Amino acid sequence: MQESDLPGVDLNLLGPLAALLQERHVSRAAERAHMSQPAMSRALAALRRVFGDELLVRCVGGYRLTPRAERLQRDLAAILPQLEGLFAETPYNPLTADHAFRLAGTDYVLSVIGPPLVRRVLVQSPTVTLHFDGWHEGVYQDVERGALDLAFTGGAAPPPLRSEPLFDDRYVCVMSAGHPLAAAATLTLADYLACDHVVVDILAGRQGTVDTRLEALGRARRASVTVSYHAFAAAAIRDTRLVATLPRRFAGHLTADRTLAVTEAPEEVGPLSFAMAWHPRLDGDPAQRWLRDTIRAAAPTG
Numbered sequence: 001m002q003e004s005d006l007p008g009v010d011l012n013l014l015g016p017l018a019a020l021l022q023e024r025h026v027s028r029a030a031e032r033a034h035m036s037q038p039a040m041s042r043a044l045a046a047l048r049r050v051f052g053d054e055l056l057v058r059c060v061g062g063y064r065l066t067p068r069a070e071r072l073q074r075d076l077a078a079i080l081p082q083l084e085g086l087f088a089e090t091p092y093n094p095l096t097a098d099h100a101f102r103l104a105g106t107d108y109v110l111s112v113i114g115p116p117l118v119r120r121v122l123v124q125s126p127t128v129t130l131h132f133d134g135w136h137e138g139v140y141q142d143v144e145r146g147a148l149d150l151a152f153t154g155g156a157a158p159p160p161l162r163s164e165p166l167f168d169d170r171y172v173c174v175m176s177a178g179h180p181l182a183a184a185a186t187l188t189l190a191d192y193l194a195c196d197h198v199v200v201d202i203l204a205g206r207q208g209t210v211d212t213r214l215e216a217l218g219r220a221r222r223a224s225v226t227v228s229y230h231a232f233a234a235a236a237i238r239d240t241r242l243v244a245t246l247p248r249r250f251a252g253h254l255t256a257d258r259t260l261a262v263t264e265a266p267e268e269v270g271p272l273s274f275a276m277a278w279h280p281r282l283d284g285d286p287a288q289r290w291l292r293d294t295i296r297a298a299a300p301t302g
Helices: 003-008 011-023 026-032 037-051 067-087 107-124 139-145 189-194 209-216 230-236 248-256 286-298
Strands: 056-059 062-065 100-105 129-134 150-154 162-176 196-200 222-227 242-247 260-264 271-278
Touching (some): 011 026, 011 067, 026 037, 062 067, 100 107, 107 150, 107 162, 107 230, 107 286, 139 271, 162 248, 162 286, 196 230, 230 242, 230 248, 242 248, 248 260, 271 286
Parallel strands (some): 100 150, 196 222
Antiparallel strands (some): 056 062, 162 260
16 A cells, blocks of 8 residues: 555544454454444455455464564554544643633623623633633634634624624613703603714724614614723713713613613614624634633623
8 A cells, every 4th residue: 555545545444454453353353343244354355455465364273464464563553542542532621721712892791791701710710811802893804713712792793603692681871960861761762863972883883783773764873972982981971961872781880870860772772682703613622612611601691
């Protein structure tokens, strides 16, 4: 067999070959390899064709190995353990792992899932490193090319990335306590559109589903101020006539601030959902599976 013949070799023959060389008997080799005797006989015939050698020669009292078979037996003793290690999955032990994971998301989603995730990781895998990146226009491309392990997205990520929902939320409107609409329980769409808004720029100057849903209705709000972070939007509205549309989980702590008012967003703005997204090539990686399991456990419920 020449080196150029390797692509045409059936590697499934390695197991029967090792059994035949060890047992030097077709029936016993078949039992050792959990094969039928006819199947082992066919494997022996195929091996003889591959190596151009009889390998096992019948003699008084059974079979003997040819010189070629004896060399193969010595080589297999070194090769087979390496092949088993090549195909065996190395168990992932978070206590001793030293992986560095890169994740990305908006300041909102990281504020929700980041703290419980960090606490879990520090307990389960103290030598693992987490690096959180902010959201940017190239996030999906970074996940696709491997610069990011995972991204937290609003809704599903585009193909070829995989997405798994993590938690849901609703929008509220946050404004200064002196705003004319501060006492309203819920803003009507007309009142909402009449306001001056601070918009959180998620992508291309738009705030995700908020502006997408308004555009689907043929409407648009007036963006007086555009910022990159939800926290900045909440800070910018103080002592102004601006309205910030923020997720309820993010704005919850603002209700204790008497200088601010929190009302329900118009029904037309609708709910929002968040997911984690990763590339399919990471589906079976033990470290990545552990990361996703840890994120699932850290995601809020209810």
